[in-house]
Structure formats: C-alpha cells, structure tokens
Amino acid sequence: MMEEFPPGFVVNTETAIGSNVLNHLINKVRNQPGFSLFDYEKVKGSRHILAAINNTVRRKQYNDLRAKSIETEFILFLSGERQIIKAQKDIGLSEKTRKIGIIIWKIHDAEHILKEIVNIISKEGMILNVHKIDYSEDNGLEEDLAIEKTTMSNLK
Numbered sequence: 412m413m414e415e416f417p418p419g420f421v422v423n424t425e426t427a428i429g430s431n432v433l434n435h436l437i438n439k440v441r442n443q444p445g446f447s448l449f450d451y452e453k454v455k456g457s458r459h460i461l462a463a464i465n466n467t468v469r470r471k472q473y474n475d476l477r478a479k480s481i482e483t484e485f486i487l488f489l490s491g492e493r494q495i496i497k498a499q500k501d502i503g504l505s506e507k508t509r510k511i512g513i514i515i516w517k518i519h520d521a522e523h524i525l526k527e528i529v530n531i532i533s534k535e536g537m538i539l540n541v542h543k544i545d546y547s548e549d550n551g552l553e554e555d556l557a558i559e560k561t562t563m564s565n566l567k
C-alpha cells in the first residue's frame with residue numbers, strides 16, 4: 412500500500428466536452444506524462460479508483476507493467492480490461508464526457524498539471540466546479556464488484 416496516494420480530482424462541466432476539448436486533452440496526455448484522465452461517471456466510486464491505484468503501484472514496484480507507462484496501466488486496472496483499446500472505450504474520455512477524472516502521478520507537479528487541464532477545458536467556458544476525490548467514500552455493493560473486477564485483472 413502506498414504511503415501517499417496520488418491526488419485525484421473531478422472537473423464537472425456544464426455540457427459534454429465535445430471533440431475540440433477532447434482533442435486538446437488527448438494531445439496534453441501524449442505530450443506531458445504524469446497524469447491519467449478518465450470518464451468519472453463510468454467509475455463506481457473512490458474506493459474503485461484507490462484499488463486501481465494500489466494495483467498499478469504494486470505492478471510498478473515489481474517492474475511488471477503491462478502497459479508502457481504507469482498512467483496507462485492505471486486505466487487498464489480501472490477498467491478491469493487487459494487491452495488498452497478496450498480500456499479506453501470502457502473508461503476513457505469521449506466527446507460525451509461531462510465529469511473528467513484526473514489522477515496526478517507526479518505529485519510535486521499536481522497543482523501545475525491541474526491548472527493546465529482546467530485551462531484547456533475552461534477555454535470552452537464549461538466548468539461548473541472542480542473537487543478533490545475523497546478516497547474514503549463508500550458506494551456499496553456496486554463499487555465492491557468493480558473493485559473485485561479491478562483486482563481480478565491483476566491476476567491475468
């Protein structure tokens with residue numbers, strides 16, 4: 412288990428982000444490692460995210476990443492999929508995304524990375540609010556099942 416969890420945030424937007432913002436965010440991810448983006452509405456809760464973080468960090472510690480980066484490995488665990496294309500389809504951002512989940516792996520750059528992502532989204536004038544993910548929230552059985560799927564994907 413990690414001593415300090417990477418900070419997570421949710422950016423809520425007024426409308427779906429659309430193709431322009433999506434393309435800017437995808438370019439940001441490609442050009443600046445250190446964070447993972449996902450559709451927060453497709454996640455079952457904060458403990459689901461925490462389970463994916465723990466599994467990702469464990470794989471990294473044992474130099475056993477299935478993906479080329481910790482950012483992508485997290486998306487694999489969060490989705491419970493083994494293939495990146497399926498994981499992105501399952502949990503990744505789309506033009507219809509309204510709640511953007513952000514996990515920042517470079518903890519010392521967290522504030523800077525968050526500001527850059529918020530700036531990309533706010534150029535379209537759609538941000539309702541930004542809040543930090545509370546990893547202690549419990550969303551019941553549905554979340555427990557998602558955590559089980561996340562954990563089982565570690566065994567594959």
